[in-house]
Amino acid sequence: MSARARHRSTAVAATAIAGLLLAACSIAGGETTVPAGDQEHARPVEADAAVADPSPSPDGAGGSARRVDPRLGGLEVGFGEFAITLEAQEIRPGRVTFVIRNGGALVHGFEIEGEGGDGDHSGHGNGELKLEGPEFGPNDVVRIRANLPPGVYELECFVADHDDLGMRATLIVRPDAPLIREQPAPGRTGAVSVVGFAFSPDRIEVAPGTEVSWTNDDPTPHTVTADDGSFDSGTLESGDGFSFRFDGPGTYRYACSIHPAMRGTVRVA
Numbered sequence: 302m303s304a305r306a307r308h309r310s311t312a313v314a315a316t317a318i319a320g321l322l323l324a325a326c327s328i329a330g331g332e333t334t335v336p337a338g339d340q341e342h343a344r345p346v347e348a349d350a351a352v353a354d355p356s357p358s359p360d361g362a363g364g365s366a367r368r369v370d371p372r373l374g375g376l377e378v379g380f381g382e383f384a385i386t387l388e389a390q391e392i393r394p395g396r397v398t399f400v401i402r403n404g405g406a407l408v409h410g411f412e413i414e415g416e417g418g419d420g421d422h423s424g425h426g427n428g429e430l431k432l433e434g435p436e437f438g439p440n441d442v443v444r445i446r447a448n449l450p451p452g453v454y455e456l457e458c459f460v461a462d463h464d465d466l467g468m469r470a471t472l473i474v475r476p477d478a479p480l481i482r483e484q485p486a487p488g489r490t491g492a493v494s495v496v497g498f499a500f501s502p503d504r505i506e507v508a509p510g511t512e513v514s515w516t517n518d519d520p521t522p523h524t525v526t527a528d529d530g531s532f533d534s535g536t537l538e539s540g541d542g543f544s545f546r547f548d549g550p551g552t553y554r555y556a557c558s559i560h561p562a563m564r565g566t567v568r569v570a
Contacts, residue, residue, distance in 0.1 A: 368480035372397045375444065378456065379497030381405035381560050383466035384521045385456055386497045390471070391478040394451050401434070401443045404498025404560045408460060409468070410436040411443060415454030433459060440562035449474045492516075493565065495523050495537070495557075500565035507547060509569055514544040524558045525565075533558075 371389035376397050379386040381404040401411050414431040430452075437443050451474050458468035491511050494501045496518040507513060515525045517537040525534040525543050531553065534543035547553065547569045557563035 368482060371481050375400035377402070377497050377499075378411070378470075379404055379499060379519070380409045380411070380458060380468070381498040381519075381521060381563075382407060383463055383468050384519070385458065385468050385470040386519055387456070387470055387472060388497065389478075389481055391473045391475060392449075393476060393478045394449060394474050396446065396448050399443075399445045399447065401437070401445065402497065402499060403437050403439055403441050403443075404557075404563045406439050406561060407463075408436050408438050409463065410434065410459040411445065411456070412459045413445075413447070413454050413456050413472075415452050415472075430454070436460060451475050494518050495525075495563075498560055499563055503565045504568070505566075506568045506570060509548055509550055510546065511569070512544050512546045513567055514542055516540075516542045522559060523563065525555055526558045528554045528556065 370393065372392055372395075376392065376399055377388040378399050378401040380401060399411070399413075403409050411434040412432070414429065416429050430449075432445065432447060434443055434445050454472045454474065456470045456472055457464040491505075491507055491513045493505065493513065493515045495515055498519065500515070505513065515534065515537070517523050517539055520539050522536045522538050524536055525532070525545075527533065532545040532555070536559075537543060547567060550569050553567040553569065555565050555567070
């Protein structure tokens with residue numbers, strides 16, 4: 302048996318024995334399902350349901366914003382060269398669906414491992430948990446379901462030496478993990494965040510004469526480059542911004558020239 306095969310066998314066995322990581326991995330578009338874990342014999346974890354706080358909280362701009370559990374709708378995970386970004390660094394225990402998007406130009410692979418503890422992050426209590434998903438290419442989306450007890454977990458790319466190049470992140474699971482501000486629905490807005498190796502929102506509609514701004518909230522550089530060459534931000538380091546005024550009606554498509562799978566659209570009408 303090859304070292305790679307032994308590695309996969311160990312990962313699956315550890316998951317089944319623990320009975321806490323239970324998943325089906327599917328690549329968007331291909332509908333390929335890869336079993337990983339034993340859902341039937343999984344042990345339930347309390348604080349299971351993703352929740353939303355119906356009470357608005359101040360958003361710092363004189364308004365209010367609803368706070369929601371980041372697990373609602375799936376926990377977004379961005380993969381790209383060479384970093385991993387998480388929608389939230391801390392979540393509550395229970396079921397979660399990781400939605401892993403490959404915004405890079407290379408093949409990547411998702412792996413999560415850690416030790417479920419007693420909520421004190423000491424790494425003791427429930428033993429080592431490990432789950433490895435399939436490899437997936439540029440613009441692919443992989444969904445992995447898991448049932449996580451309190452503890453500290455490492456997410457990384459298992460392909461080649463990508464983890465040593467920086468493709469790793471830490472996720473803390475604890476009962477009092479904070480809720481996050483709900484993201485506004487795509488609409489007539491002039492602000493776009495570059496986060497999780499994606500443009501958010503990736504489609505916006507604005508009136509002629511609107512200045513649209515992009516902010517790079519990722520730890521890695523990106524660009525905002527129009528398909529037709531009408532605008533180009535150049536390289537935006539983490540925290541940098543770029544703005545462009547759209548005077549004429551039309552549909553403007555753009556991408557990150559560093560990570561071509563990252564695409565967005567501005568409709569001016």
